[in-house]
Amino acid sequence: MGTTLGLVAASFFLLVGFEAANRCLRWGASYRWAWYVAFALVMTLVWLYLELLRLLSYVTWWCAVRPAAGPWNLRCVGAGRVRRVRWSWECGERAGRQMLIFDADDTLWENNVIFERVIDEFLEWMTPPGGDRTAVRAVLDGIEAAHAVTLGYGSKVFLHSLGECVRRLRGRAATAAEAARIAGWAAAFDGGRVELIPGVAETLAELARRHELLLLTKGDTEEQQRKVAVSGLTGHFRAVHVVAEKNVGTYEELIRSYDLVPSSVWMIGNSPKSDILPARAAGLNAVFIPNDHTWVLEHGEVDPGDEKVLRLAAFGDLLRHF
Numbered sequence: 001m002g003t004t005l006g007l008v009a010a011s012f013f014l015l016v017g018f019e020a021a022n023r024c025l026r027w028g029a030s031y032r033w034a035w036y037v038a039f040a041l042v043m044t045l046v047w048l049y050l051e052l053l054r055l056l057s058y059v060t061w062w063c064a065v066r067p068a069a070g071p072w073n074l075r076c077v078g079a080g081r082v083r084r085v086r087w088s089w090e091c092g093e094r095a096g097r098q099m100l101i102f103d104a105d106d107t108l109w110e111n112n113v114i115f116e117r118v119i120d121e122f123l124e125w126m127t128p129p130g131g132d133r134t135a136v137r138a139v140l141d142g143i144e145a146a147h148a149v150t151l152g153y154g155s156k157v158f159l160h161s162l163g164e165c166v167r168r169l170r171g172r173a174a175t176a177a178e179a180a181r182i183a184g185w186a187a188a189f190d191g192g193r194v195e196l197i198p199g200v201a202e203t204l205a206e207l208a209r210r211h212e213l214l215l216l217t218k219g220d221t222e223e224q225q226r227k228v229a230v231s232g233l234t235g236h237f238r239a240v241h242v243v244a245e246k247n248v249g250t251y252e253e254l255i256r257s258y259d260l261v262p263s264s265v266w267m268i269g270n271s272p273k274s275d276i277l278p279a280r281a282a283g284l285n286a287v288f289i290p291n292d293h294t295w296v297l298e299h300g301e302v303d304p305g306d307e308k309v310l311r312l313a314a315f316g317d318l319l320r321h322f
């Protein structure tokens, strides 16, 4: 209300200033009056400018607390009422754009299924006749869980875990032949292509037209970047981030670096442990798209009553919501 009155008052006095200048000219007033009138006009213009800035800051703040920007055609990326306001003018169709952050492995392309194929062969090899494959798998899962903390993720760590599993089960280090067999599985991860999940290519292309997209994936930097490059999807993303781990701190850092308003950002992925739960803890919304082949260590309980988590059966369903 105060801003509106300020704008009206500043506009009125601007008109008064112009009228005064006009009358001075018509009445042939002394030139010294020109300085007074010019000073009054400049001060009124500065006043009007400040009131306009104040009005824009209120509009921007209003958008920031309301994810759908509505008819304002303003996309707000800032937070705070006056001090930290950033805004950008968006025309027509770009109104209401949101930040969508995508996981990569088993969200955009199949990944764990490759690991599972190798594990099947490994279990077949390591389980004695009549033995319990489940027990061997439990040993491997334990080793992988420990290595995820100390060594990270990716195929190199996985192959290292297989070697460690052989050592545990055999009670000795892997022989040269056993090490060579394990090394041979590396070829399974060196492919020059990735298998995109159905609907991903066309859905991402449309979403990139409507919103801002980021890619956030964890694992070995070189390996993940190779997969991103061969996926053919890079151009849809404003940026690609490969991180060692996805936890609450990772998402908070992303919020800080992009100056995001958490309530208007969505994290989209297949992993409760890495995508949904830490993103929610950081205040983001989330879209959970389960994948039948999700790695057992990425499982977790997503609260079914959490209204900020959208569950979708297929990637293409995103177009109905964004």
Ligand SMILES: [Mg+2]
Pocket (backbone or CB within 6 Å): 103, 104, 105, 106, 107, 269, 270, 271
């Ligand atoms: Mg994933």
